[in-house]
Every structure is written in C-alpha cells, then in structure tokens.
Amino acid sequence: xxxxxxxxxxxxxxxxxxxxxxxxxxxxxxxxxxxxxxxxxxxxxxxxxxxxxxxxxxxxxxxxxxxxxxxxxxxxxxxxxxxxxxxxxxxxxxxxxxxxxxxxxxxxxxxxxxxxxxxxxxxxxxxxxxxxxxxxxxxxxxxxxxxxxxxxxxxxxxxxxxxxxxxxxxxxxxxxxxxxxxxxxxxxxxxxxxxxxxxxxxxxxxxxxxxxxxxxxxxxxxxxxxxxxxxxxxxxxxxxxxxxxxxxxxxxxxxxxxxxxxxxxxx
Numbered sequence: 025x026x027x028x029x030x031x032x033x034x035x036x037x038x039x040x041x042x043x044x045x046x047x048x049x050x051x052x053x054x055x056x057x058x059x060x061x062x063x064x065x066x067x068x069x070x071x072x073x074x075x076x077x078x079x080x081x082x083x084x085x086x087x088x089x090x091x092x093x094x095x096x097x098x099x100x101x102x103x104x105x106x107x108x109x110x111x112x113x114x115x116x117x118x119x120x121x122x123x124x125x126x127x128x129x130x131x132x133x134x135x136x137x138x139x140x141x142x143x144x145x146x147x148x149x150x151x152x153x154x155x156x157x158x159x160x161x162x163x164x165x166x167x168x169x170x171x172x173x174x175x176x177x178x179x180x181x182x183x184x185x186x187x188x189x190x191x192x193x194x195x196x197x198x199x200x201x202x203x204x205x206x207x208x209x210x211x212x213x214x215x216x217x218x219x220x221x222x223x224x225x226x227x228x229x230x231x232x233x234x235x236x237x238x239x240x241x242x243x244x245x246x247x248x249x250x251x252x253x254x255x256x257x258x259x260x261x262x263x264x265x266x267x268x269x270x271x272x273x274x275x276x277x278x279x280x281x282x283x284x285x286x287x288x289x290x291x
Contacts, residue, residue: 025065025108030184032064033105034177040097041176042169052097054078061104067113074107074117075100078124083221085128095131097176099124105183131175138175142168233258 025033036057043051050056055075062071078100085093103124110116145168152160222234236258240251 025184025188029065033061033184034181036060036064037101037180038173038177040101041173044095044097044176045169045172052100054082054096054100057097057100058104061101061108065108067108070107070114070117071104073114074104074120077117077121078103080221081121081125081216094125094128095135096128098131098134098179099128101176101180102127102183105180109183109186109188111188134175134179138171141171145171 036051039049039051040057041052043049043053051060055072055078058071058075058078059068060071062068062074065071078096082096082099085096103120106123107116107120110119112119145164149161149164152158152164225234237251237255240246240254246254
C-alpha cells in the first residue's frame, strides 16, 4: 500500500470516528466508510459489497437508554483493512463480515475509555464558561471530538503496520471448515440484520412495497439500476397520490375541495 493510500485511509478512519458522535456527514456508516477505504486502496468493488452487507447489520444497532450499540465505525474500518490486506477481493467479504462483529463489540471498550476521558473535558468547558472564555469552551470541545477520531484512527494505524503477507497468510491458512463456517455465519448475520430492519418497518403501509420489491428482485433480468429506478417511480407515485388525497378534478365522485366534504369523507 502506497504512502498516499495510508494517509487517506487514516483520514477516513479519523472522520469515521468523529462522525460516530457528530452524525452530520455519516462517514461512520459502514456503506460510506468501507466504500471510501475501498476507493483509496484500489478495491472499490470489494469495499462497496462489504459496506452494503455491514450496513444492513448496522441498521439494527441503536443506542437505547444507557445501552451503547456496537461500534459500527470500528467494525467498518477494521474489516475493510483486513479485506484489503488479505487480497481476496470480493471472495473475502464473508470472512470480513464475520470478523467485523467481534470488532464492533470490542470497540465498545474504546468507546467507554474515550467517553470517560470526555468527562474531564466537560468539566474544563464548564470552568471556561464560568470565566466567559468562549475560546476555551470551543477548544475543549474540539479536543473531545479529536479523541473520538483517534479512537478509530489508532487501531487502523496498528492494522496498517501489520505486513500484508502476514494477513494474507493468516487468511489463506484457515482450514476449509473454518472459512465455510465463517461464510455461513456471516450470511446468517446479514439475514438477521435484514430481519431487524424489516421488523422496524413492519407497518400496513410498507408491506405492499416490500412485497413488490421482493418480487421484482427475483427477476434476474433486472439490474440494481433498474430496481432503483422502479423504486423511485413508485415513491413518486405514492407521494403524488398522498398530496392529492387520491382525488381528481374530473368526474367520478371525488373530492372537489369542500372542507365539509373532507371531514365527512374522513368519517
């Protein structure tokens, strides 16, 4: 990996760590982080496939109360680097997915360390605010955000220092039963991610669109671009019908804009 690629990977990792808190540009989302790392390392196709698979899993991760979700940013960055250094391309995506799950859980330890250190930053900001030192408040805020970026960048740097031959040799030395098991496990995890997303979206209004999409996806002649175009067309039709209230200006007993008629139709 060239020096430019290494620098760009570290920048992506740093941005992913910060976005895990900021949630502004979504660099921490697996689809974005994996794609960017694949782009800067010359493995764009494998990065997109890995990011798309991990994204479906990460959609089911959410911070609920005091429970902190697994670290999607660390999982995306670390698994992408393992995939790139392994040299298996798209064929190694399933193994990378299986590795990403324990990495996401392990990332919770780094998250707890950074958040504990951030408490001291908050106290410093409070002290600066009492003195009317707005520059000090901003400085400590930036320091806290930088620590979040380092939370992902430092593990990424450690992975980059591991020789590519070592990672490739380790992956290639895995027995067939282990790699096959990891592939099956990775596929099951993705299926669970789909199920979690569907469970969150399971409403009477959404199910018809899910059924249409499921049937269209079974048609092998349709590409992803065609499916996307059909989805956009259906969404536009739905929005137009929703805004129009399902009525026309012509005959057919539709609504003619009478407020009393609207109320009666609602009942």
